[in-house]
Amino acid sequence: MGAAALQGSERIEALEPHMGTMFRIVLYADDPGAAHVAIRAAFDRVGELDSELSDYIPESELNRVCETAVGRDVRISDDLNTVLRASQSLADRTDGAFDVTLGPVIRLWRSARQTGQLPTADALAEAAARTGYRHLHLGTGVIRLDLPDMQLDLGAIAKGYAADEGLRVLRDHGFPRALVAASGDIAFGDAPPGKAGWETGVDSINASSEAFTEVLTLHNAAISTSGDTEQYVEIGGVRYSHIVNPKTGAGLTQRIGVTVIAARGIDTDELSTAASVITEQAGPAAALALIEQAGAHGMIVLQAGGEWKKYAR
Ligand code: AMP
Ligand code: MG
Numbered sequence: 001m002g003a004a005a006l007q008g009s010e011r012i013e014a015l016e017p018h019m020g021t022m023f024r025i026v027l028y029a030d031d032p033g034a035a036h037v038a039i040r041a042a043f044d045r046v047g048e049l050d051s052e053l054s055d056y057i058p059e060s061e062l063n064r065v066c067e068t069a070v071g072r073d074v075r076i077s078d079d080l081n082t083v084l085r086a087s088q089s090l091a092d093r094t095d096g097a098f099d100v101t102l103g104p105v106i107r108l109w110r111s112a113r114q115t116g117q118l119p120t121a122d123a124l125a126e127a128a129a130r131t132g133y134r135h136l137h138l139g140t141g142v143i144r145l146d147l148p149d150m151q152l153d154l155g156a157i158a159k160g161y162a163a164d165e166g167l168r169v170l171r172d173h174g175f176p177r178a179l180v181a182a183s184g185d186i187a188f189g190d191a192p193p194g195k196a197g198w199e200t201g202v203d204s205i206n207a208s209s210e211a212f213t214e215v216l217t218l219h220n221a222a223i224s225t226s227g228d229t230e231q232y233v234e235i236g237g238v239r240y241s242h243i244v245n246p247k248t249g250a251g252l253t254q255r256i257g258v259t260v261i262a263a264r265g266i267d268t269d270e271l272s273t274a275a276s277v278i279t280e281q282a283g284p285a286a287a288l289a290l291i292e293q294a295g296a297h298g299m300i301v302l303q304a305g306g307e308w309k310k311y312a313r
Pocket of ligand 1: 098
């Protein structure tokens with residue numbers, strides 16, 4: 001083995017809460033002191049992104065532009081610009097199945113998860129009237145919104161982008177053998193020393209429709225999983241996911257899990273959420289076609305007629 005293959009003798013792991021979840025960094029280093037400096041910088045970068053992209057932090061850049069950019073161009077940070085450009089492109093490609101202007105509707109379903117009560121039809125109609133990605137306009141480094149009281153929500157894309165950026169900071173500090181994980185979104189750098197890649201488990205279904213965990217080995221890639229396994233509310237025997245289908249105005253009711261693998265977390269994160277919606281709207285083949293057209297790989301597990309099925313491409 002050459003010197004490069006031996007580099008990174010010690011495995012270092014660190015956790016820190018950001019973006020409403022626990023971020024995890026794992027890296028291999030010879031110099032733990034330098035590694036901890038790099039980890040601090042990576043978490044700080046994620047924190048910076050949270051202050052720009054969060055819809056929970058009242059004074060975030062995202063929430064400020066919802067108030068200031070109504071009917072006029074307002075300058076935005078490079079990060080917000082990057083994430084919104086990717087979002088709007090995906091909204092175009094999915095006819096609005098992926099839509100970061102769904103904030104008002106998403107908030108109603110968020111309350112439903114807390115109270116266990118369905119949103120009323122009136123409340124949903126009022127919220128839906130303040131949505132629509134065609135009411136969000138991006139110019140060169142600027143944003144403009146058509147309607148007052150719009151609420152942008154980057155919950156389907158910000159964590160993947162933050163994982164990419166955390167990984168980039170670690171690499172810039174000299175630690176390319178690293179991963180950054182944010183619950184369902186993980187960005188992987190170079191493989192651990194002496195290994196082909198990072199092993200990661202994904203939910204899968206075998207031929208007899210039994211769920212099991214498939215292990216994948218990845219490096220210099222990202223993976224995201226979306227679905228209803230973690231965040232949902234069950235009301236009147238119906239299970240509503242935290243992902244909203246804009247055509248129905250409701251949380252997804254189909255039991256589904258989507259895994260996407262691509263080069264970057266910003267892409268896997270938005271695609272896995274979009275593919276979940278497309279599966280309900282148009283079926284798994286259409287969702288896999290979207291993933292393939294984006295140059296990514298996807299796997300969908302879906303409950304149909306009481307039985308789990310798996311679709312992959
Ligand atoms: P993820 O866990 O990446 O699938 O993202 C789910 C989050 O994305 C939700 O908690 C909402 O904040 C947001 N979201 C829900 N539905 C949509 C949608 N149709 N398009 C874009 N973002 C959505
Ligand atoms: Mg997502």
